Amino acid sequence: MSNYRDFGRLRVISTTGEYALRAAVFLAQHHPEPQTTAQIAEGTKVPSGYLSKILQAMVRRAVIRSQRGLHGGFTLVREPENTSVLDILATVDAEPQRIQQCPLGLKAHVKLCPLHRLVDEAIEHAQKAFAKTNLEELSQSAEDSIPLCGQSASPCAPSSLKSRST
DSSP states (O other), rough: OSSSOOOOOOOOSSSHHHHHHHHHHHHHHHTTTBBBBHHHHHTOOOHHHHHHHHHHHHHHSSSSEEESSSTTTEESSOGOOOGGGGHHHTTTTTOOOOOOOOOOOTOSSSSHHHHHHHHEEEHHHHHHHHHHHHHHHHHHHHHHHHHOOOTTTTTTTTHHHHHHHH
């Protein structure tokens, strides 16, 4: 999967991690109803081929389950309130990693310089925030702002928005 550290653009999580979170929030919004890869891809704006690989990694790590058949699809293994953002990121090896040594590889930097120490502290803060935030919280807040859906006519838009667009 993709590397979370790109020091040209400092990222806390990778694209893979973000896509996994989008999928997990989508599943939390529709919990406990199974959702197909196509439904998740459409609702999250994640390319379906890439999404399939992410979903399979999440199945292998037992965060989601896959059910075949007519009414099959993907569902969360645990309740959304019992699944943290950090749990999801860990399933695709995208949890933010603390800086242990100089990212520039400078041998003279035995300990972190002030800049990298600040970045490391920010990563630690992100880890703690991700560990204490669960999918239920994100799916509830997502209902207000609809971050995954785009247009108001989208199938996951609240009915109040759908009625305004018709």
